[in-house]
Amino acid sequence: MAIGQRIKYFRNRIGMTQKQLGEKLGFKGKTSDVRMAQYESEARVPKIDLVKEMAQIFDVDARAITVPNIDTYVGLMHTLFALEDMYGLKITNVEGEPYLCLDRSISAPGSSADEMLRAWMQQADKLKNGEISKEEYDEWRYKYPALDTYQKRVKVPSQELSDYFVQELSKKK
Structure with missing residues (x-):
């Protein structure tokens, strides 16, 4: 999920409107819901300090909001490929089904x-x-x-x- 989708997900999870969230973040008047709509549509990307404020409001870790962009299957695949390169994630065949696991030679118990x-x-x-x-x-x-x-x-x-x-x-x- 892209950052805009994550913001919307967590905002809806706590039952806030875009306007309420925008005001709580310090945006005034009509700019409050407009700014949040821009972030959720990804016309704008919030700075890290604003993401941290949102995380406090949502009561989540900031990294839960800024996960990699996996809003398409191709994006998901490239994220998995990057995890393979960086952390030894491997795909294996178990009875004809694909399973993801860690390569034990790279990521030991x-x-x-x-x-x-x-x-x-x-x-x-x-x-x-x-x-x-x-x-x-x-x-x-x-x-x-x-x-x-x-x-x-x-x-x-x-x-x-x-x-x-x-x-x-x-x-x-």
Whole structure:
């Protein structure tokens, strides 16, 4: 899905009109719904700061809004090809059906990609088994990785925070 479609999807998911969202983002008067319509139709592309504000309003991770453009099957295929090149995604034949999996020689068990896919599989299994609702599953996906309890990752400080600490430590020397 392209960014405009994602914005519209998440806006509708929380029951907001284009005008309401535009006003909440600080656009005034008639420009509020016009601007949102431009973003949703992709006549304009929002800057990253605006995407982050939308993510806060939608209560999702900003990356959930800015996923690659896969609004056509050809776009989807090229996204899958890129994932093959970058992360070792492979297509394999299982009883005549195509299955996607990680190439174990590139992405060994315990790797970040393997762990992330296992976390997703765990949530999908919980949904399938009725342990969580569709809403809980969607919340996990759209806030990923914030709600991921499968992995034991360390949070890395932002570049700005890291730069600040380096600057402050340099002053003390």
